[in-house]
Amino acid sequence: MLSSLISDIVSAFTIAEVEAEAPEMEEDKQVEQKEEKEEAPAEPEEEEEEEPVDILPKLQEECAKSAKCKPYTHHYEECVSRVTGKQEAGEDPKEDCVEEFFHMLHCSAQCAAPKLFAQLK
Template sequence: MVFEDKMITNGEPEEEEEEEEEEDLVDPLDAIRQKCEETEHCVHAHERLEACETRVGSRSETAEDCTEELLDFLHARDHCVAHKLFHSLK
């Protein structure tokens, strides 16, 4: 008598051991974000954020943080992305 190992699959088809190579998916959001960061409004907001970070970084003791500037930059970028993203989805 020969003993065979069998896997209980609960009605699911058995998986093949060979894995097919999957194509690397590219997130369109990353490309659109980069393009939006180059727009005039985003560049201005990013410059304000960098200026704030430089100012805060130069001081040893300060209660100032750059939250407002960061949120302004993210808002400008996301506003631009929102108008372009859904046109590129399939």
């Protein structure tokens, strides 16, 4: 009874290979490839669209360096150097810089949002 319970649990968590259609036979693939070559005229390759570049990281970086966000950035960088120094000295840092990071990130996001939406219009 215990072994059937365990086998039921294992079978419930195993992932079976799922196929939408039956796998094609090798001969069918070769026939289809020949037909495609015969039917398809030479088409010029379509131009691929370039992926748009995300400008938000650049705007946030500029804002983090701005006078408005400079104090938050300064506090974050001080915290990082303090914690890194303790780690390199082999001490256990009793703090992390999450709060300072979120303050800096919030300021830079608030600064960058109007600039971003002005460029997207």
